[in-house]
Amino acid sequence: MTISTTTHLNFRGQAREALELYRGVFGGDLVAVTYAQAGAVTDPAEADQVMWGQVASAAGFRVMAYDVPAHTAHEPGVNAVFVSVRGTDADELRGCWDGLAEGATVRVPLAEAAWSPLYGMLTDRFGVTWVLDLEVPWAG
Template sequence: MSVTTTTHLNFRGTAREALDFYQSVFGGRTVAVTYRDAGAVGDEREADWVMWGEVAGDNGFHVMAYDVPGQLPWEQGENPFFVSVRGDDAEEIGALWHRLAEASTVVRPLEPAAWAPLYGMLTDRFGVTWVLDVAAPYSG
């Protein structure tokens, strides 16, 4: 199995603009799934915000981004990114989760989600927030 890490940038309403900008700088392909696309609209004013997005290039550049919903805390520059760990083997992602979770605060337990066979988020004892998931092909 292979595991990749990717910087996952956090915005509030400007993720699509940021992804478009990074794509114009680094090249590659942009994918942006809105809260509406995912059927996860909590606030109609945020329905077209990016729930999950990325720019990925053949040159190796890869960045992910999303718009933090209004009901969650967010201050520009204070929690600007997560580290995303993605793999294709649930057992290995689970093992990494359990080791990383030691002395961490679980934000969302590692469990099945509508968009992934396994997805979880935690903040480690050093203050770094990690998102671990098992990759699923996007069918949107």
Template sequence: MSVTTTTHLNFRGAARDALDFYRSVFGGRVVAVTYKDAGDVRNENEADWVMWGEVAGDDGFHVMAYDVPSHLPWNQGENPFFVSVRGDDADEISALWHRLAEGSTVVRPLDAAQWAPLYGMLTDRFGVTWVLDVA
């Protein structure tokens, strides 16, 4: 089993521009899935916003980003990033989740998602928001 962590940046409508900018600086490939692509449009004005995106380079550079939809709270100075923990073993990710969950606030329970066998989000007792998923 291998686990990696990745900085996951949060925006409100600027994720695609940010990803393109970081690609221009660091190189690599941009992948972006919009809310429309994922069939999760709650606000038509946000259909083309990034639900999940990343820049990944052959040299190991990796950053993820998304646009926080308007129905969720967002303040650039309060929650500008998540720490993403991704692995390939559901049991290991579940064990990490349960340890991190002690004293935390669960934002989204660890469960199957449209894009991953397991996905969950929580804010730990130190105020750090973690996203755990199985690739």
């Protein structure tokens, strides 16, 4: 399995603007998927906000970001970063999940999601929030 970790930044309505800044600074390609595009709108006012975004450059820079929905608590500087683990082997990813899950708070159970056959989020016993997903090409 190939595995990588990426810093995942959380914003309230500013993810696209932040990603555009990071692309301007570091170069690379920007991809942004809105809540509407992912079929995950919980508040129509947030439909065009970023549910998943990324800047990745050929030089190796990569950062992900999203807009925290209004129904989820968010204080800038608090819960500001997720560690995103993207893997290519579902069984190995499940093994990583199982290892992190001991004593953790599961925020989203590891299961199929609209954008990936395997996705989950948990906060480990040390307070670090991990997002694990099976890497697949975006077909949007």
